[in-house]
Amino acid sequence: MAGRVNVYSVSQVSAYIKNMFAQDYALNRISVKGEISNLKYHSSGHIYFTLKDRGAQISCVMFASWRAGLGFRMEDGQQVVASGSVEVYEKYGGYQLYARSIELAGAGDLYAKYEKLKRDLEAEGLFDRAHKKPIPRYARTVGIVTADTGAAIHDIMRIASRRNPYVQLILCPAKVQGEGAAESIVRGIRRLDAMGLDILIVGRGGGSFEDLFCFSEEAVVRAVYAAKTPIISAVGHDVDYPISDFAADLRAATPSDAAELAVYDVNLLESQIAGAGERLNLAIDGVLKAKRHALRQYALALHGHSPARELNSRRQRLADLADRMEAGLYRKISGKKDLLGQRRAALSRGIRMLFKERRQRLAVLAGKLDGRSPLKKVSGGFGFVTDDRGQGLTSIFDALPGEPVHIRISDGRIDARVTGTEPDGTAESAAGAGKRGTAESAAGAGKRGITGIPAGAGKDREEDHE
Incomplete structure (x- = not known):
């Protein structure tokens, strides 16, 4: 069985390591050179920051009680020498530099130049947002000013190919570090700007403040500002801020970010x-x-x-009106028929009653007429005498001797001629006789007879009369 292993708590281990750091003479009196980043002035008066170089970084703090010896305003990007001690912070299990003094490093003059140029150009208005040109959302041609062998161009090409292989990339190789770099960058910007491209990317990968200073040269900043093509500045990393970033239309933290901003994602589109x-x-x-x-x-x-529906409605209404009119006419005609029937019946009754009354009256008149009818009297042995004009003779004075007369008896007519007349002795007859006496009367004829006319002659005259 293996030997027993000692087990320690986290606090014990941290305390042990802290004690080791405290006993190390070099770590208690040490000066560290690096670039300031993640700078923060705390409300308590403490200053928190990070010192970095290409290979590593270390957390640092300067307490408010030690700031009396600080002769400048610290800013990100400055190269400084921080002196103090490296100690363990047990709570988080990390180490940091407790800076008691901080001085600008050899790049201090360069940084001072940076600050002065930045203030001058800002006062001139080169950084105003009113001068910023919008970045096209769907660029088809993108110009790039950077080194043709650096990591920046490879990152841009890789991302552009992934996002949209149809976008054309045009590289203008430029020197991006050291002597002559500013002039090379200016030439690249002007050459691509004259081509009428959609967007320009100007930048390079990360480096020290001195390495990136060519992008803070006045000529480069003015070329970025004067370009007609929208420019994305992509220099270094997120903590790097060359002056060209402020003059550009858009700042990207890295060249890769610039490619993301310039090349739209065709798949997303x-x-x-x-x-x-x-x-x-x-x-x-x-x-x-x-x-x-x-x-x-x-x-x-x-x-x-x-119209068709309205016409149908009107037709239906017309049919209804026709039916109503027909029904009304039928009722009216029926009523008139009933009234006519009633009046016809009343008229028929009236006519029958009138006929009956007239028949009765006619019967009475007929009876009276029959009682006065000559024919009836003739049938009883009497005759009816008329003159030649058909006028009945009612007096002997109506017939003169020699005049023809006609005698109607029951079975015919007798035609005769007056041969004489004899009054019946009445006063009227006597008076008439005095006036109308004939020669025969004057001769004293005792009796006047009527001479008969031959039967044939009478018949002929009857036929002629008829």
Whole structure:
């Protein structure tokens, strides 16, 4: 069985390591050179920052009680020498530099130049947002000013190929560090700007403040500001801020970020187009559905007010009126028929009563007439005498001797001629006789007879008379 292993707590281990750091003479009196980043002035008066170089970084703190010896305002990007001790912070299990004094390093003059140029150009208005040009969202051509062998161009090409292989990249190689770098960058910006591209990316990968200072040269900053093509500045890492960043239309933390900003994602665009197409189709379907519904409503409303429907309604109404009129006429005619029947019946009764009354009256008159009828008297042995004009003779004075007379008896007529007359002795007859006496009367004829006319002659005269 293996020997027993000692087990320690975390606090014990941290305390042991802290004690080791405290006993190390070099760590208690040490000066560290590096670039300031992640700088923070705390409200308590303490200053927290990080010192870094290309290979590593270390956390640092300067307490408020030690700031009396600090002769400048610390800012990110400054190269400084921080002197103090490296100690363990047990709570988080890490170490940090407790700086008692901080001085600008050899780049202090360069940084002072940086600060002065930045203030001058800012006062001139080169950094105003009003001068910023918008970055095209769907660029088709992208110019790049950087070194052709650095990591920056490879990162940009890789990301652009992944996002949109249809975008054309045009590289203008430039020196991005050391002597002549500023002039090379300016030439690249002007050459690509004259080509009328959509976007320019100007930058390089990370480096020290001195390595990146060419992008803070006045000529480069003014070339960025004067370009007509929108420029994305992509120099170093997120903590690096060359002056060209402030003059550019857009700042990217790294060249890779610049490629993300300049080259739109065609797959995302296609997805957005597809989504927009689906939404458009849904919207169109919704509009069509609404329009179809409205059309059906309009059709129903139009059908309700259509001429054919109105005509049918009028026809139906006319048919109803015709039926009502026919029914009314039928009732009226029926009533008139009933009234006519009643009046006809009343008229028939009246006529029958009138006929009956007239028959009765006629019977009475006929009886009276029959009682006075010459024919009836003739049938009893009497005759009816008329002159030649058919006038009845009622007096002997109506017939003169020699005049023809006609005697109607029951079975015929006798034609005769007056041969003489004899009054019956009445006063009227005597008076008449005095006036109308004939020669025969004067001769004293005792009796006057009527000479008969031959039967044949009488018959002929009867036929002629008839």
